[in-house]
Amino acid sequence: MHGTIIPVRTASAVYDVEIAPGLLGSIGERLAALLPARPRMFVVTSPEIWALHGEAFAASLHGVVTVLYVPSGEEHKRLATVERLAEELAQHGADRDSVLIAFSGGVLGDMTGFLAAGYMRGIRYVQVPTTALAQIDSSLGGKTGVNLAAGKNLFGAFHHPLAVYADTAVLRTLPAAQLRAGLQESVKAGIIRDRALFEYLDEQHEAVLNGDEAALTHVIAASVQVKAKVVAADEKESGERMLLNLGHTLGHAIEAATGYKQLLHGEAIAWGMIAAIGIAERRSLVTTEEAARMGRVIRAYGPLRNFSANVSDLVALTAKDKKNRSGSRSFVLPIGIGDATVVRDISPSELINATEAMMELRGDFHRGAQVPA
Amino acid sequence: MHGTIIPVRTASAVYDVEIAPGLLGSIGERLAALLPARPRMFVVTSPEIWALHGEAFAASLHGVVTVLYVPSGEEHKRLATVERLAEELAQHGADRDSVLIAFSGGVLGDMTGFLAAGYMRGIRYVQVPTTALAQIDSSLGGKTGVNLAAGKNLFGAFHHPLAVYADTAVLRTLPAAQLRAGLQESVKAGIIRDRALFEYLDEQHEAVLNGDEAALTHVIAASVQVKAKVVAADEKESGERMLLNLGHTLGHAIEAATGYKQLLHGEAIAWGMIAAIGIAERRSLVTTEEAARMGRVIRAYGPLRNFSANVSDLVALTAKDKKNRSGSRSFVLPIGIGDATVVRDISPSELINATEAMMELRGDFHRGAQVPA
Numbered sequence: 001m002h003g004t005i006i007p008v009r010t011a012s013a014v015y016d017v018e019i020a021p022g023l024l025g026s027i028g029e030r031l032a033a034l035l036p037a038r039p040r041m042f043v044v045t046s047p048e049i050w051a052l053h054g055e056a057f058a059a060s061l062h063g064v065v066t067v068l069y070v071p072s073g074e075e076h077k078r079l080a081t082v083e084r085l086a087e088e089l090a091q092h093g094a095d096r097d098s099v100l101i102a103f104s105g106g107v108l109g110d111m112t113g114f115l116a117a118g119y120m121r122g123i124r125y126v127q128v129p130t131t132a133l134a135q136i137d138s139s140l141g142g143k144t145g146v147n148l149a150a151g152k153n154l155f156g157a158f159h160h161p162l163a164v165y166a167d168t169a170v171l172r173t174l175p176a177a178q179l180r181a182g183l184q185e186s187v188k189a190g191i192i193r194d195r196a197l198f199e200y201l202d203e204q205h206e207a208v209l210n211g212d213e214a215a216l217t218h219v220i221a222a223s224v225q226v227k228a229k230v231v232a233a234d235e236k237e238s239g240e241r242m243l244l245n246l247g248h249t250l251g252h253a254i255e256a257a258t259g260y261k262q263l264l265h266g267e268a269i270a271w272g273m274i275a276a277i278g279i280a281e282r283r284s285l286v287t288t289e290e291a292a293r294m295g296r297v298i299r300a301y302g303p304l305r306n307f308s309a310n311v312s313d314l315v316a317l318t319a320k321d322k323k324n325r326s327g328s329r330s331f332v333l334p335i336g337i338g339d340a341t342v343v344r345d346i347s348p349s350e351l352i353n354a355t356e357a358m359m360e361l362r363g364d365f366h367r368g369a370q371v372p373a
Numbered sequence: 374m375h376g377t378i379i380p381v382r383t384a385s386a387v388y389d390v391e392i393a394p395g396l397l398g399s400i401g402e403r404l405a406a407l408l409p410a411r412p413r414m415f416v417v418t419s420p421e422i423w424a425l426h427g428e429a430f431a432a433s434l435h436g437v438v439t440v441l442y443v444p445s446g447e448e449h450k451r452l453a454t455v456e457r458l459a460e461e462l463a464q465h466g467a468d469r470d471s472v473l474i475a476f477s478g479g480v481l482g483d484m485t486g487f488l489a490a491g492y493m494r495g496i497r498y499v500q501v502p503t504t505a506l507a508q509i510d511s512s513l514g515g516k517t518g519v520n521l522a523a524g525k526n527l528f529g530a531f532h533h534p535l536a537v538y539a540d541t542a543v544l545r546t547l548p549a550a551q552l553r554a555g556l557q558e559s560v561k562a563g564i565i566r567d568r569a570l571f572e573y574l575d576e577q578h579e580a581v582l583n584g585d586e587a588a589l590t591h592v593i594a595a596s597v598q599v600k601a602k603v604v605a606a607d608e609k610e611s612g613e614r615m616l617l618n619l620g621h622t623l624g625h626a627i628e629a630a631t632g633y634k635q636l637l638h639g640e641a642i643a644w645g646m647i648a649a650i651g652i653a654e655r656r657s658l659v660t661t662e663e664a665a666r667m668g669r670v671i672r673a674y675g676p677l678r679n680f681s682a683n684v685s686d687l688v689a690l691t692a693k694d695k696k697n698r699s700g701s702r703s704f705v706l707p708i709g710i711g712d713a714t715v716v717r718d719i720s721p722s723e724l725i726n727a728t729e730a731m732m733e734l735r736g737d738f739h740r741g742a743q744v745p746a
Contacts (some may be wrong), residue, residue: 157491
């Protein structure tokens with residue numbers, strides 16, 4: 001096993017992220033060691049994930065879990081689902097010592113974290129992420145929440161897991177498009193904080209995308225390391241943590257404008273990064289060569305699928321970004337490759353120009369691209 | 374003005390509770406001093422409270438607030454209401470710098486605190502409590518949340534206000550039954566931690582209940598002081614803070630069994646205290662004389678209205694108490710007057726006997742009692 005353990009140390013929590021292929025086979029032992037008092041455990045998962053891996057998971061735990069199901073899909077990431085799950089927990093007698101296990105991708109992981117944050121004002125939970133996006137990004141750092149009609153992740157809590165167990169072998173059982181989209185968060189991690197990771201992603205993209213265990217585990221561990229460092233420095237996103245939002249301002253706007261239905265999250269973030277790199281290039285924060293190289297690597301983890309939206313809607317939607325404060329609009333921009341900054345003086349015309357340039361690229365990227373099933 | 378400022382100092386927050394008659398007239402100045410950066414403010418209130426005090430409130434703030442309304446009543450203390458309010462905040466452009474003001478009783482105050490805890494993963498809020506219950510107990514300490522069908526306050530967060538402004542003159546505009554019920558939390562505070570307060574409540578009950586400004590302000594300030602000390606010692610209710618739940622185990626069960634409709638919260642807590650005192654007396658934690666005196670003071674702040682429920686339902690409902698951990702049932706019991714403890718070894722028969730004894734008292738207390746309109 002090419003395993004790695006990465007500690008996350010923040011002001012309010014300390015825990016480990018363990019990354020290894022095949023880790024799921026020993027999840028029961030790991031949880032028993034983590035929770036020696038043997039609390040009641042509730043797994044929150046989707047029917048699809050449980051159909052693929054539930055038998056192995058339950059066998060490793062010797063069956064002593066209650067399973068709560070949530071259908072896949074962003075449209076279920078709402079307070080109504082959280083309330084239904086909380087009622088089920090209460091009906092099953094869950095108390096303050098009970099532990100939730102999010103065995104899922106990022107959407108359900110965020111929601112399970114929020115369920116844990118709110119149930120009886122906070123119980124413990126463990127993340128067992130099953131998608132690249134969740135393993136790289138959303139399972140650690142303590143951001144939990146649900147969507148409002150007004151926007152994504154607008155209601156939630158900071159609540160860290162007790163531990164994160166990322167089995168990289170599980171990623172091979174998921175659609176290739178999900179792996180590719182999730183790896184855009186690794187590209188982001190490389191761009192904002194780890195030039196070596198960016199170069200590895202560039203040079204080894206075939207091995208990574210073919211699911212080579214060592215390559216994939218290396219990329220996920222390096223990405224987790226970037227996130228762990230950023231979160232350690234700024235748990236509540238008052239400064240450095242905002243850098244993790246590279247590509248997210250327009251990415252979230254694209255998701256909202258397309259009803260969260262046309263693109264995967266990582267694909268929308270990839271489009272958002274393209275726009276941010278465009279602004280950075282015009283501001284001379286990155287050279288033309290660096291911008292081109294970043295664009296090439298983002299596309300290597302594509303294809304970046306086309307989507308339908310108009311520029312004015314997208315620009316209007318960026319005004320709802322959670323990072324905006326007292327009316328000023330924040331934007332994360334790369335500085336070369338391996339560094340980034342938050343700017344608050346993006347002008348309307350700068351934003352419109354970058355959005356238009358991004359929209360024009362859709363056709364180019366789309367022509368000849370293989371659209372995943 | 375007989376005003377008092379009581380600081381609350383916990384591991385995660387430091388803020389003041391200001392208690393004075395007529396404080397509402399200067400709420401605008403106070404908020405301006407508290408929030409010099411002049412963030413956007415959103416008042417969450419009920420139509421009834423706003424009809425009584427909204428004009429004075431808005432005038433003091435020079436009109437620069439947006440008002441969000443929630444109908445009165447425990448049945449609205451649900452995630453669906455929180456979601457509706459969050460959507461309204463988003464529509465009004467509330468961002469991470471915006472501040473909520475809970476201008477309300479405890480039900481709406483708890484919910485507004487939770488709205489602030491969850492909106493964009495946490496914004497600031499101020500409590501301006503308008504009932505005795507809220508001024509004495511629920512507006513400080515950071516417990517926020519909503520009810521589930523399965524039970525009261527089962528979903529929420531710890532999120533402290535920036536400040537609490539309690540205008541004791543406002544209490545005279547509310548129904549007498551609400552004042553009496555709320556003052557049961559002062560009786561509780563006296564029993565668990567402040568014998569002098571208990572004796573004041575006993576000896577001065579006519580002045581307090583007649584709304585004498587000095588007497589009422591003294592009682593509320595002393596009660597807040599008890600809560601502030603307990604919360605400072607144990608913010609997250611791992612130990613001493615549980616003492617604040619004297620009367621709440623059966624009180625919550627009575628509320629659940631009666632659909633939150635037959636009694637006010639303080640009245641249900643009063644019944645729960647009667648049961649707890651009965652258990653304490655049988656265990657010789659209090660003398661017969663002390664038990665009788667406590668019962669007499671509780672009744673002085675009554676009448677304790679009758680309610681319909683059966684013993685087995687009530688006992689079953691206590692099993693859902695949030696304080697229970699890994700199956701063991703916790704109960705707060707007084708030790709004499711001015712001290713209390715948490716016991717975990719309450720036997721089923723002890724609980725059944727105490728519940729039966731409490732139920733038999735209903736008729737006695739009810740006969741000759743004035744039922745408030």
